[in-house]
Amino acid sequence: MRYSFRTFLKLFAAAGAAVSLSGAVHATVVYDTSLASPGFYNGTGNPNEGFTVNTLGSIELGLGVNNRFIGPVHPTTTNQYDVAVGFSTVPLAKWNFEYSVNLGNSGLHLGDVQTKLTITNLANFETISFDPYIIPDNAHFNGTTTQNGSNPGAGALPADIGFQNSENISFFSFLNPDFDWDPAAAGSYLITLALFNENGDPLLSVDEQINATPVPATLPLFAGGAGILGFFARRRKKKAAVAVA
Secondary structure, three states: OOOOOHHHHHHHHHHHHHHHHHHOOEEEEEEEEEEOOOOOOOOOOOOOEEEEEEOOOOOEEEEEEEOOOOEEOOOOOOOOEEEEOEEEOOOOOOOOOOOOOOOOOOOOOOOHHHEEEEEOOOOOOOOOEEEEHHHOOOOOOOOOEEOOOOOOHHHHHOOOOOOEEEOOHHOOOOHHOOOOOOOOOOEEEEEEEEEEOOOEEEEEEEEEEEEEEEOOOOOHHHHHHHHHHHHHHHHHHHHHHHOOO
16 A cells, blocks of 8 residues: 555645645636646656646646647637647557646655546546556656656655656557547547545546547648649749740
8 A cells, every 4th residue: 555644644734734824725726827846847848838737735736738749738718728630640649638746845745645537538428547646657756856757767656746747548548448539530538637635535636628629621621722823823924924925
């Protein structure tokens, strides 16, 4: 078991400290924002932007979206992200979702809590659920330094206070054979990241909706039409030049 019996006492103490300072403890959701320090450390040079975050005191949960090998996607409204259907490399979609858990200075460590990530297909409400803590290549934060998951010995450790990763739904669709997942088809997906104490009592959660839609057909048609018009315009100019000569 990675869960400590000290979790409740630590959480109570952290909440009590926050109450004494502010008079109340409130979860706060912020959209299209950056993650708190140490930021987005999953990989080198990834922009720390476009996240939907929920905080409780110094505890922060964050979700984001990125177009693979391109960069972050910003939400269109509140926590809704629009992406294009299609494959990056088969069977992976063009986009990834990103998650971040940061326990801040709450006094808690990853060994004191439980995490759960749920992906819901909004067309039929089929779900995939798993504990993102167990993913071997997580980047992690021990309160002082960060370690990217691609480095030797990486992965979330019970003594750490944070972990992150960027994942493709294709990596987890095997967890539910009935989950209707087709990167080439339009669809909407709700991703929820939740934090619990050792007893399974909810502490904090955050969610984002990802809408995968085809590239509008009018765009390539318009581009093709513009090319044809340009071709005929050039032909007319050539004919006029010959007639003058």
